[in-house]
Amino acid sequence: MEQQAYSIGVKGKKWGDAEKAQWFNAQSIKRSYQDEVVSKILALKDRFDVEQYGALSYDAKRYPLFAVKTHNWDANKATILVTGGVHGYETSGVQGAIRFIETQAANYSDKFNILVTPCISPWGYETINRWNPKAIDPNRSFYADSSAEESAALIKLLAELGVEMFAHIDLHETTDTDNSEFRPALAARDAVEHTNWNIPDGFYLVGDTINPQDEFQTAMIKSVEQVTHIAPADDSGKLIGVDLAQFGVINYATKALGLCAGVTDAKYVTTTEVYPDSPLSDDENCIVAQVAAITGGLDYLLTL
Template identity: 60%
Template sequence: MSKPYPIGEANQPWQAQHKQQWLAQQQIKRSYLDDVVTQIQQLSDSFSIIEYGVLEYSHHTYPLFAIKTKNWQEHKPTILVTGGVHGYETSGVHGALAFARNDAQQYETHFNIIVLPCISPWGYETINRWNPDAIDPNRLFYKNSPANESRFAMDFMQAYNHNILCHVDLHETTDTDNSEFRPALAARDGVQNHNWNIPDGFYLVGHTQKPQPDFQEAIITNVAKVTQIAPADNEGKLIGVPLEQFGVINYDGTALGLCMGMTDAPYVTTTEVYPDGLCASAQNCIDGQVAAVKGALEYLIKHNAQ
């Protein structure tokens, strides 16, 4: 499916010099300040904007921001929306921002809401899955994480973890998974990649410890109004994982150190949008992300979830 990765030796994990070689090849391709921070700042009249950490990477400084509803009431359950854990997954970042800008306030009657729109800003700027240390923040959401992106987010959310009802984590699966990120991962770890499946459309990853199938179904139903839901492959799988229900697979998010496992929320899901599909556009990918968050919240309201 791909050419041998140009860094490292076949079947041998990368050493420090290989990671440095990889880092030297990365280039800034877009602006976190222009694309993301300016949008966050524009929300300051309607939300509390909190700087929860600063990433320092080779002459680049990235402040990290949380968007928090102003009408905060301790008795209400909290909703967490995260985007940009993988910085290259564009609609996750801009879907989180669109939800905050256009929709979050209408749910303040029922919930407190926190949005972390871009957890990995260096990844956003370089269009990367990893951080500069060649590690994946979305496998490192655990105590004393070696990824500052993950650790800062977890440390910030610790104060709210007692009352989080729902966490929706916004992601994409793109053609570059096969052309770049899966080959790079295999090369870094000295293994062979055997999964080349990229689902054609939107799907969800639920948590095996708290799968909530009705909740996942409600999200899929709402997203289907705006974008295509990915069918399973010929083996009844998505990305090599058996289908649980239409458009849904499950991972153990806690054991794997995924962002969706970072809190004790009983309702969690990870979205996956496919921006490279023939029927996809940047806007309907963002619309799909927003529809996922709204579908989740409408389900919780309808069922009076606590």
């Protein structure tokens, strides 16, 4: 696939403030964070500790940030972090995190402390965007003094919590709009060429290159394949241009790339990727797959 031209900017020239403003002005609200996310989170208050850990400056009233914790945290229990909606447009990451809390989190609360941030990028959720309003990708911005306030808010929450994470599961999607919109926009913004346009048909995981924890990843894949299909490798034996570590799993340098999966020093880390545009899947199936990934990982950790 040839790299597509993009409607904003000049080919070969990085965007400045004017181009970023033009991009922002082209965005619009397409769905409701309050109705689809906040209402579900607040409904959990009778069973979990629901805390607001910040709000986005773009519209603090419209975009509060919430964390959900299991009751009765115990320093003797390992702590699990589940994050969703780092890329707001990746719907099942958000809804999968909420569904996990609604249906499964309590089943593990006697063994683990569990912290879930279901929607890190609510503006991105409403506008169905990968970036924030400043044309910054929050999932490349998990570093000290982050330029993305979505990322900075989570970093601050974790620092104030002061708890060592045992595992971190970050919920994502790979969609057809990655090719039709988001990669062309990225190429235009940064004045770069993209050569890989393969979108895997199915679920896969992204582990940490430095700390892959293969058995943990395997357990999650085995759990997910009970509810949906796992992405096969492409003709070159890769997924999104990266060599397979095992069936359905590739590895990234999570900390070096500023990924959410690298935000803690957790021993067990993964990023889920579902493909909602597959003819073999649908929105509900993607949500169920996210939950199966989390429970598969937690069930494995219980065996250690």
